[in-house]
Amino acid sequence: MGKTLSEKILSEKSGVDARAGDIVIAPIDLAFVQDTTGPLTVQQFRESGYSRLANPQRTAIFLDHAIPSPSRQLSNDHQILRRFARENGCLIFEGGNGICHQLVAEGFASPGDIVIGSDSHTVTAGALGAFATGMGSSDVAVASALGKTWFRVPESFKVAINGTFQKGVYAKDLVLYLIGTLGADGATYKALEFEGETAGNMNVSQRMTIANMAVEAGAKVGLFASDNVTKEYLTAQGRGKEYKALYPDTDAHYEQVITINAAELEPMVAMPHTVDNVAPTRTLAGVKVHQVFIGTCTNGRLEDLATAAAILKNKKCHPDSRLIIAPASRQVLATAIKAGYVQALLTAGAILLPPGCAACVGLHQGVLGDNEVCLSTANRNFKGRMGNPEASIYLASPATAAASAIAGEITDPRKVI
């Protein structure tokens, strides 16, 4: 019997014949934390009596959730992390570099790697064929000291994607549709492995949008094969040597096979307060939107800003609708400036925030008022997520977000492109 991508990676790394359901110990290629989970990780590391990291140059701290810091306490947390990096020689990325998952994709994750991070959207690196999963502070503390951790080898669901997207329909619409189909716990403990002609044709940015949201169906990882698209991306990032081809075996066993015809999809929205509460965008026309947020590890990349800029060019945001933009990384921002996207967005009335998580987590930079509605390109719309349990969050693609910012209400982007 052949192996799934998950079984292949975990077998190769652990040195045993790893099959779904087994528990294995495997070495870690990258362990990382961000600024809201890092301080507890540092505390756990010290409580365990550790004084050195197994691999300091493959241990990273990203300041992205609370930058620039909105409070004295979070500034003090940043000091804890800077001190830890200095004392232990690990990597630290200061605020303004970007969101951890974007920086992991740009600079670290390679096909066949095992990546763990104390952030649930660590799954994003599955877009590059890395077995990447979120864990808590204790797990990351211990793994960064030992250089390894334990994994239960997940059963895999194959998601076969074929057909051509209609104009105005994107990877985000596909993943919202998939989560709506699976349910918020439909893939709990499982691996989602994306295959099919359309998955093979997607660029890395689209693959990241999909892999990123695998966790919203409960999945442990969201994996794409490593192919020529992966090779081109790694080469463009100056990491061409890290490429290797990685495909599942044709006779691998999948617990479930889900087939999606991209041609039949339409723009989708996740309604408050769960990500699986999805509906076609057209059915929500007329819902007033007070804030539109384009950014995050789900949809803050160059392609996303390009899509939004094309729709907003020579247009203005609706007077009752404020538009917030936060690029996923410094590289994304710099490229978007050169391409003229930032100018188009600013002229339309957008507020530009520094590369980082920004309004997504409810700490700062776009906390919602009572009874306000936000349309966001993020991955979560839980009650209270954006800082106020009396507010509502809808999730959609950057195109839907841009079209809705102009109209001041939820709008099917096919009307404006």
Add this chain to the structure above:
Amino acid sequence: MPDAVLKGKTFKFGDNISTDLIIPGRYAHLRSNLPELAKHVMEDAEPTFVEKVKPGDFIVAGRNFGLGSSREHAPLVIKMSGVSAILAKSVARIFFRNAINQGLPVLICDTDRIDAGDEIEVNLSDGIVTVLTSGNRLTFSRLPQVMLDILSEGGLIPYITKYGDFKL
């Protein structure tokens, strides 16, 4: 190590209780001040929870408890509130591992048969929940051995301090 027999009153919650409901991101500035952070446990799901909960009580939930963020502060503040175990129909993966790493038992069982306010007794060794109020008896699934070992040491940090490595 958690006692083998736990006894207390239940607080009942529905499906999809996210980590944002357990401990909202807006309190991220309190994460290095755990006693202050813990004052907000379950605040957006049940504002009176923190006043009413007593040491030994249980959180009883529906499907997919703890979905969302990897913040280990979620099981940590639940444990600090005095809750002795979480019973749910299913639990999100990261939360599950985090709870065990904090030495907080998570038991998967048919929670429809437990009502809010019931007195229950949980026997961790036998895998049995007895609802003292109704007399109902439920069984819960056994954890993988590595998680049982971590739990029996009171969490991952005491486990790793004792053994120095993972033992499978």
